[in-house]
Amino acid sequence: MPYEFDYSEFKRKKLEDKDEAYDYYCKCDYEGTLELYTDEELREHSNFLKVLGNPLRLQILKILSHVDMCVCAISEILGQQQTLVSHHLSKLKSARIVEERQNGKYRIYSIKDKRVKQILAVLADGS
Structure with missing residues (x-):
């Protein structure tokens, strides 16, 4: 699992590929990078x-x-x-x-x- 997810890059690629499902269903206008938990952090927080x-x-x-x-x-x-x-x-x-x-x-x-x-x-x- 990645530590960061570049949503801007994901969105750009989907639009470039003319992904009709993405274009139809996704109404998210977020731009930027999302910081995600590491696998170790997920295990720790989940157990907690x-x-x-x-x-x-x-x-x-x-x-x-x-x-x-x-x-x-x-x-x-x-x-x-x-x-x-x-x-x-x-x-x-x-x-x-x-x-x-x-x-x-x-x-x-x-x-x-x-x-x-x-x-x-x-x-x-x-x-």
């Missing part, structure tokens, strides 16, 4: 969004966007079993979205990836 795509994980992140918290408190707030919440926190940790620190006998979770708070703000804003 897949992890966020689970409703329970999204709710956990909403809680952690306000305060760092232990799994027992998160499970109480969500009304879910602690083992289920731990499982989802483990997935978030594996994706390097959250991190944990030890505080006595408790593991306290916090958001590590700063993109999460931005995404949650966009979701709340409806933009």
